[in-house]
Amino acid sequence: MKPIIGVVPLIDEQKESFWMLPGYMDGITMAGGIPIILPLTNDKEEISQLLDTVQGILLTGGHDVDPSLYEETPIPECGAISRERDSMESELLKQALERDMPILGICRGIQFLNAYLGGTLYQDLTTQRPSDTEHHQSPPYDVPVHSVMVMEDSSLFRILNVRSLYVNSYHHQAIKQKADSLKTMAVSEDGIIEGVEMEGKRFVWALQWHPEFSYKTDDNSRKIFMEFVRNCFD
């Protein structure tokens, strides 16, 4: 039986739509899982029932995290937030972590996980932490634009066996103060935490870059999806 992975829906307010980038789905499929898009809900019972039917959770990219989660007020450069997603993902993380269910967070996923666990974010890198490194690239998004150093004591190093790798980058927020329960797996060339894991859990990884844009061309991106899905087998 292939593991079923619940994927957090993307929201487009202008079009009054839920939507999905195929890369999130196809990356999971390529790695041997079955992705399903979850309904947007913060209902405890519904989320519990949903978690009974999936073996892993993918936290997708998307809206900026509401700064009130880390007790800040928004600066003008903070982008659009989604209280519905924040609320859904809080309940989803609470229950998924209680169950020790495998979780992969991507982009907003690493930011939300960090804020949920008590860390803080840069609301806008350009304003709050300027650097010569490109973190918000133009298309095509499967092209690497900066390097990250991989911590040798991390699960990422164990799986990829490289001290550094080149990654794409499409974010304007990032981890500022890392949550205590997260361990750094990767740091960008200009010092931004771009990969974390939760020790003592089966598999809780979160990355600031986008393997869903690069898995077709990049072996390391494929290995990340494979390791996630491998951990979702019961």
Ligand code: MN
């Ligand atoms: Mn980056």
